[in-house]
Amino acid sequence: MINIKVNIFQMKSKPHGIDRLHEFIFGIKEDNFSFVAIGWPGIGDLTSVSKDEIRERLEKKYNYKGQQLATYLGAVNAFVNTVKKDDLILISNNLDQVYVLEVGEYRYVKNYDNDTDGMCHQREAKLLIVLNKADLNKELQELLRNRGTITQFKYPFEKSGLEKWLKPDDSTLNINLSELVSKSLSVLEKELLSDDSMTRIKAATEILRYEKENK
Known part of the structure; x- marks a missing residue:
């Protein structure tokens, strides 16, 4: 059951510059859970860490200053504390799916606190539904x-229009994961033809990794 007092956020799926949407939705084989994550490895465990302390760690590790520091501090603090x-x-x-x-x-x-994985700051997640962006209201x-890493919806939950899809009696919705996998692989296949x-290389690596994990 969805609590109408919850807050809503948009998030990007590229912690530390690496697209992790497949891992977010389907989980990582050895862990077997879905999750979301942000980047910024190297600043340690942020459990119960204040915004001021996060600022100090970002300055020390990444030498951020001015507006850049304010932007990245806002993202990390939002994910951890907000x-x-x-x-x-x-x-x-x-594919304009949400x-x-x-x-x-x-x-x-x-x-995962390293430059290769770069996704040590996580939250376990449960996929509720996949929607077409065009079906969402103008506010969402x-x-x-x-374009930011994470942004909070500035209106109350009722303004989102999500209640029509997230009704109390079907909060556990049937997600056609096989269809999502197929579409994801199709995107990767198209990227194999990229001029870049x-x-x-990244597309080929992801396809090979998927094949290995699902044998």
Whole structure:
């Protein structure tokens, strides 16, 4: 059952510059849970850490100053301290699909605190539904246009229009995961034809990783 007092956020799926949407939705094989994450490795466990302390760690690790510091501090603090258990995170992909996830408490995963993975700041997540962006009202579409790592919906839950899809009696919705996998792989296949060599390499790596994990 969705609590109408929850807050809503849009989030990007590229912690530390790496697209992790597939991992967010389907989980990582060894962990077997869905989650969301932000980047900024190297600043340690942020459990119960204040905004001022986060600022100091970002300055020390990344040498951020001025507006850059303010922007990144806002993102990290929002994910760690502003988002609460049971809040909703919306993530869109390049197929104009919007994933609506219900999140848990902040947690620090030390194994991913490195420049290769870059996703140690996490929240466990439950996929509730996948919607077409065009079906959302103008307020949510405005939220999703934000380019920031994470942005809070400035209106109350009722203004989102999500209640029509997230009714109390069907909060556990049937998600056609096989269809989502197929569409995701189709996108990767198209990227194999990209003129950019790095895009081709990343796409091939993701396809091979998926095949290995699902044998």
